[in-house]
Amino acid sequence: MADIRIELLGMKLRNPTILASGIVGSTKASVAFAAANGAGAVTIKSVTRDRRDGFANPTIITFEAGMLNAVGYSNPGAKQAAMEFADLSDIPVPVIGSLTGTKTEDFVYVMQQLKGCPFAAIEMPLSCPHTPGFGTMAGQHSPEATKEITKAVVKETKLPVIVKLSPVIQEIADVAKAAEKAGAAAINMGNTAGPGMIINTGLKKPVLSGTAGGISGPALRPLAVRCVYDIYKAVKIPIIGTGGVMTGNDAIEMLMAGAQAVGIGTAIHYRGIDVFNKVSKEIAQFMDQEGYRSIKEMVGAAHA
Amino acid sequence: MHDIPSFSFSRPARLEQPQAVRIEQIVDEAKNIKSFYFSLDADCKAGQFLMVWLPGVGMKPMAVSSQSGKLASITTAAVGSFSKRLFELKVGDRMGVQGPYGKPFDLDAGKSFVLVGGGYGTATMVFLADQLLAKNKKVTMICGARSKEYLLYTDRFKAMKMETLYCTDDGSFGRKGFVTQALKEALKEKPDCICTCGPEPMMKAVLGMAQEAKIRCQLSIERYMKCGIGICGSCCIDPTGERICTEGTVFDAKRAAALTEFGRYHRDGSATRHDF
Ligand SMILES: Cc1cc2nc3c(=O)[nH]c(=O)nc-3n(C[C@H](O)[C@H](O)[C@H](O)COP(=O)(O)OP(=O)(O)OC[C@H]3O[C@@H](n4cnc5c(N)ncnc54)[C@H](O)[C@@H]3O)c2cc1C
Ligand SMILES: Cc1cc2nc3c(=O)[nH]c(=O)nc-3n(C[C@H](O)[C@H](O)[C@H](O)COP(=O)(O)O)c2cc1C
Numbered sequence: 001m002a003d004i005r006i007e008l009l010g011m012k013l014r015n016p017t018i019l020a021s022g023i024v025g026s027t028k029a030s031v032a033f034a035a036a037n038g039a040g041a042v043t044i045k046s047v048t049r050d051r052r053d054g055f056a057n058p059t060i061i062t063f064e065a066g067m068l069n070a071v072g073y074s075n076p077g078a079k080q081a082a083m084e085f086a087d088l089s090d091i092p093v094p095v096i097g098s099l100t101g102t103k104t105e106d107f108v109y110v111m112q113q114l115k116g117c118p119f120a121a122i123e124m125p126l127s128c129p130h131t132p133g134f135g136t137m138a139g140q141h142s143p144e145a146t147k148e149i150t151k152a153v154v155k156e157t158k159l160p161v162i163v164k165l166s167p168v169i170q171e172i173a174d175v176a177k178a179a180e181k182a183g184a185a186a187i188n189m190g191n192t193a194g195p196g197m198i199i200n201t202g203l204k205k206p207v208l209s210g211t212a213g214g215i216s217g218p219a220l221r222p223l224a225v226r227c228v229y230d231i232y233k234a235v236k237i238p239i240i241g242t243g244g245v246m247t248g249n250d251a252i253e254m255l256m257a258g259a260q261a262v263g264i265g266t267a268i269h270y271r272g273i274d275v276f277n278k279v280s281k282e283i284a285q286f287m288d289q290e291g292y293r294s295i296k297e298m299v300g301a302a303h304a
Numbered sequence: 305m306h307d308i309p310s311f312s313f314s315r316p317a318r319l320e321q322p323q324a325v326r327i328e329q330i331v332d333e334a335k336n337i338k339s340f341y342f343s344l345d346a347d348c349k350a351g352q353f354l355m356v357w358l359p360g361v362g363m364k365p366m367a368v369s370s371q372s373g374k375l376a377s378i379t380t381a382a383v384g385s386f387s388k389r390l391f392e393l394k395v396g397d398r399m400g401v402q403g404p405y406g407k408p409f410d411l412d413a414g415k416s417f418v419l420v421g422g423g424y425g426t427a428t429m430v431f432l433a434d435q436l437l438a439k440n441k442k443v444t445m446i447c448g449a450r451s452k453e454y455l456l457y458t459d460r461f462k463a464m465k466m467e468t469l470y471c472t473d474d475g476s477f478g479r480k481g482f483v484t485q486a487l488k489e490a491l492k493e494k495p496d497c498i499c500t501c502g503p504e505p506m507m508k509a510v511l512g513m514a515q516e517a518k519i520r521c522q523l524s525i526e527r528y529m530k531c532g533i534g535i536c537g538s539c540c541i542d543p544t545g546e547r548i549c550t551e552g553t554v555f556d557a558k559r560a561a562a563l564t565e566f567g568r569y570h571r572d573g574s575a576t577r578h579d580f
Binding site for chain 1: 362537540547575576
């Protein structure tokens with residue numbers, strides 16, 4: 001049987017699947033549930049300085065090729081989150097903290113609040129496409145802003161910092177390089193695309209209350225794979241490939257494009273919470289059939 | 305060549321989006337409680353819920369309270385901004401409906417059932433009674449309310465082949481007192497299964513009585529929900545992290561008893577904790 005364990009940023013993962021941020025994840029129990037269903041590591045839902053209710057419902061819907069969401073970073077705020085995740089000793093896999101903000105000071109503030117939580121790494125999205133004040137709506141995806149925010153957070157913590165990028169940026173390699181230069185330990189490539197819109201024709205209204213939302217799932221995958229492929233050539237730090245991974249074959253595609261691990265979110269809807277077990281099994285099956293002994297052998301294979 | 309199957313949607317390729325429906329009928333059930341009937345192209349089971357969308361207002365989970373052919377209903381209590389706006393709708397108006405979602409009650413958990421409903425939880429119980437009676441099960445319905453004007457479905461119950469015990473806090477209709485007293489008496493008949501839906505303190509008491517009497521029990525649990533499809537995590541419950549919308553709404557006694565949060569606290573849309 002193939003060995004699907006990996007090492008990433010000093011974390012030992014039993015398999016390369018990671019619960020993506022914002023798919024469940026506001027509570028310790030919810031990330032533990034993904035871990036109990038096979039995730040190699042789990043990411044919490046992004047935490048902001050203050051409590052946020054996010055957009056009114058509807059916030060998450062599906063279409064023929066994936067999902068559209070405008071949740072709007074609902075979370076209980078940094079102080080509550082710090083209590084929720086204060087003790088992670090009963091979670092059998094590494095837990096990645098996720099934080100975000102509208103200003104550099106807010107990223108730093110949340111980082112300070114979460115210092116007491118035993119996270120294995122910290123991730124920060126600079127790439128949400130549908131929440132005013134955050135991500136691409138606030139220009140956080142420019143190389144300059146990426147550099148500034150990354151530098152400030154890296155200074156605040158000893159943990160490896162993962163910067164999560166947007167797949168809609170054309171000069172994606174420049175942004176990845178800026179993050180690497182500013183001290184990022186890894187890139188998560190990446191967030192949802194768009195934003196897109198779905199209109200209910202009977203009620204003549206966009207369905208999402210935020211009107212537009214990030215596109216995830218199968219429709220996103222080719223875009224995410226291409227971005228991983230592009231930044232693999234530009235940076236030396238590891239890449240987590242996220243976007244539309246549904247199967248073991250999708251995960252291997254990400255690895256071959258240059259990712260060392262894969263994020264999984266939307267697939268939970270289509271294949272169940274145990275999608276992590278399913279994808280891991282399919283990866284091992286592929287490796288056995290194709291004669292790969294380790295995940296490493298496949299990383300970047302499409303570039304050879 | 306490797307023969308890994310490529311991904312095919314394991315669920316029916318259904319779009320999880322609200323569909324516009326026309327309100328066919330509105331029934332005043334009790335003080336501040338109305339049922340809305342509309343046609344729905346999906347089979348619902350008791351314990352499942354629909355997401356109901358009012359554009360510009362919100363989308364909220366509502367239990368299915370009946371289905372007969374293509375005509376389904378929800379029963380709503382006017383408590384806040386969404387439900388009050390729903391109450392302004394008239395026959396012929398449109399709203400959005402999505403679902404149904406959630407794991408339903410197990411109708412084969414025995415031959416005789418006692419159903420305990422409180423508040424709008426009775427919506428789930430009356431639909432369950434419909435489905436149990438259709439399978440020729442013996443059903444005893446216990447429902448409670450503050451006083452007579454809050455009791456639901458009294459006419460609908462009358463037409464059903466089951467015993468119905470009403471309890472009101474002030475004794476204005478049926479017995480005076482809580483549903484737990486009526487349940488105590490009903491348990492003397494040794495039913496195979498108790499099913500309950502309603503305020504959490506009530507369900508917690510029912511669960512305790514069922515465990516003591518060693519009678520099978522199924523509970524439909526409610527938590528704050530946004531997506532209804534297992535993604536947002538709002539309804540994840542401690543300590544297992546199970547999603548009430550997907551692994552629930554119905555839990556058996558053993559699984560419910562393992563939920564440390566049950567009967568003690570819940571979370572709102574920002575995941576902030578509140579005690580009951
Ligand atoms: C599985 C399930 C089935 C339900 N079935 C029914 C039903 O048959 N009839 C009925 O009247 N109500 C039902 N509810 C509750 C209903 O969704 C809320 O009462 C309603 O959304 C209140 O909204 P509001 O804006 O009118 O009031 P608000 O003032 O916004 O809220 C009043 C209270 O309702 C609860 N609530 C609000 N929003 C939600 C939400 N998105 N999810 C869960 N609870 C919420 C909260 O506890 C809140 O304190 C059900 C809830 C769930 C989870
Ligand atoms: C409902 C939902 C909420 C999300 N919330 C967050 C979030 O809070 N922080 C974040 O970094 N990414 C968030 N994302 C993006 C995902 O982490 C992931 O990058 C994206 O969905 C693509 O992966 P997928 O196709 O496997 O879902 C969210 C995505 C969805 C669908």
